[in-house]
Amino acid sequence: MNLTDLLRMSLGNLKRRKLRTFLTVLGVIIGTASIVVMISLGLGMQNSIYQEVEQSGGLTTLTVTGKSSGDTMMGYDGQNSDEPTKYITDDTIKEFSQIEHVKLAAPMYQMSGYLLKGPYIGYIQIVGTTREALENQNIELRPGGSLPAENSGQLEFVFGNGLQTQFYEKNSGKGYWDTGEMPDVDLEKDQMFLVLNTQAYDNARSGSGFGSGDGGEQPGTRKAKPAQKYVVHSSGVVAGGPDSYNTHFYNAYCDIDTLKMMLKREFAGTAIPGQPQTKSGKPYKFFAYTSASVKVDDLDEVDAVSQQLRDMGYNVQSNVEYVESMKSQFAIIQAVLGGIGAVSLLVAAIGIANTMMMSIYERTKEIGVIKVLGCSLKNIKQMFLMEAAFIGFLGGVIGNIFSFAISGAINFIVGSSGESMGFAGNISYIPVWLMLVSMGFAVLVGMVAGYFPALRAMRLSPLAAIRNE
Structure with a gap:
């Protein structure tokens, strides 16, 4: 009996019991879709992290922090819990740029x-x-x-695409997060005024006359002058x-030299807020x-350069270390999610085994007859394995189709709230290899379930089988 005959008989047997075959295939569909969708969620989160890293300069970019400066606290990488001992200055940047394998220090x-x-x-x-750093x-x-533009004498900004949501009405104090309506501000076209001395501006609005904001003067401060507004x-x-949502969502980027010039002009005769004193x-x-x-x-030189910078008294955040730590976490997440989906496929495997056993009991005489006619034991085993494999294959194919539909629905639903959840891109991602592996796995599960x-x-006695009927 050749392969064509075996395939024809296997398909014919499945067609004769359409309802049972459908229910068995349905179990495989649910199991396959569960595994694919669960793993796709882990892959989607992983891709989101990779996109975030790319938006931060890629795997070869390091963020180096010194003693606190500015009014934003930078996080540390946890490998050096001691507070940095040095400030980052222009001389420091020159020193960094002279380190071997450093391409850019900004x-x-x-x-x-x-x-x-x-x-x-x-x-x-x-x-x-x-x-260069922005590029x-x-x-x-x-x-x-x-x-x-660099050193233009006038600040130009690259605005984050979510910055518009940060505007609110001066009188009512209500903005996008209160009303759900986007403020009438066009970041690309509108001419706006910038206030660098926010404390003086707040004091002027509240009627306070001091620069400290707490009702009294502090060392190094003087009676606040009105905050300047720059076009x-x-x-x-x-x-x-x-x-x-993305890494640049709320930021406003500008040329550092122009910003320094305007800060020195704004705070002439007094300390710039956040600067050491x-x-x-x-x-x-x-x-x-x-x-x-x-x-x-x-x-390959990222770790060596990171360690050298730490030895100099600075804290270093490496995208490589960040990705490696996230990889281990995502591996656990994917294993858990995949395991949850595998339970459904295990139940489907039991259904396949049950279907095949019932098929044997119903086809006992048929098996005896084809044995008497000279069909080899190997052909009989192949015929039943083909039936089980076809159930797995059909369930795997349809299961993947359902997986894409479910994944699309998840991405559509989550897409509207992706900003608040912090996801960049799709939360569910199904690569080609996952689709192929899942179909192969479904076929393998079908064959394993149909093996016994x-x-x-194979072991049925031909005479006993015919007599049993």
Whole structure:
């Protein structure tokens, strides 16, 4: 008996018992879809992390932090719990750039500010850095956008695509998160006013006359002067709408040298907020940055450069270390999710075994007849294994189709709330290899479930089988 005959008989037997075959295949469909969808959730979260890393400069970019500076606290990597002993200054950046295998060392300074536009006021997180550092972050801009000009004398910003949600009405204090309505602010076209001295601005609005904000003067401060308002405009906006979360969502990027010039002008004669001061309250001559972005030329040298920077007295965050730690966590998550889905496929395997055993009892005479006619034991085993494999294959194919439908529905539902959940991209991702592996696994489960029924069919005595009927 050739392969064609075996295949024809196997399919014919399945067609004769359509309802039972359908119910058995349905079990495989549910099991396959469960495994694929569960694993796809883990892969989706993993891809989200990879996208975030790419938006932060890739695996060869390091974030180096020194003693606290600016009004944003930078996190540490946990490997060096001691607080850094040195500030990051222009001399520090030059020192970093001279380290072997360092391709780029750029300063970064973070501070808060206000944007004013008509009746609206918006809180923004300003990130000042160099053009090279911005290029290294792989920021995708909307059509027509460009990175801020260097040393132009006027601040230009690349606005995050979610910055519009940070505006609220001055009078009512209500904004997007209160009303659900987007403020009438066009980040790309509108001319806005920037307030760098937020404390003076808040004091003026509240009627306080001091720079400290607590009703009394502090060392190094003087009676607050009115906050200056600087005309600023956008050089570009990060691609995506306010519902597309990414690493740059709330930030406003500008040229670091221009920002420093305006800060020194704004706070002339007094210490810039967040900058280190002497015990008498006087500012130091150097400008301390919040952090430094260091680009390594070779992935294999990332660990060595990181350790060298730590030995110099700084804390280092490495995207490589971050990804490696996340990989182990995602492996556990995927194993748990896959195990949950595998339970469904195990139940389907029991259903296949039951179907095949029932088929043997119903076809006892048929098995005896084909044995008497000279059909080999090997052919009988192959016939039953083919039936089981076909059930697994059919369930795997349809299960994958259902998986894509379920995955699409999950991404559609979660997409509207992706911003609040912190996901960039799809939460469910089904690669081609997962589809192929799941179909192969479904076929394998079918054949394993049908193996023992096939052995039983082989061992039936022809005479006993015919007499039994």
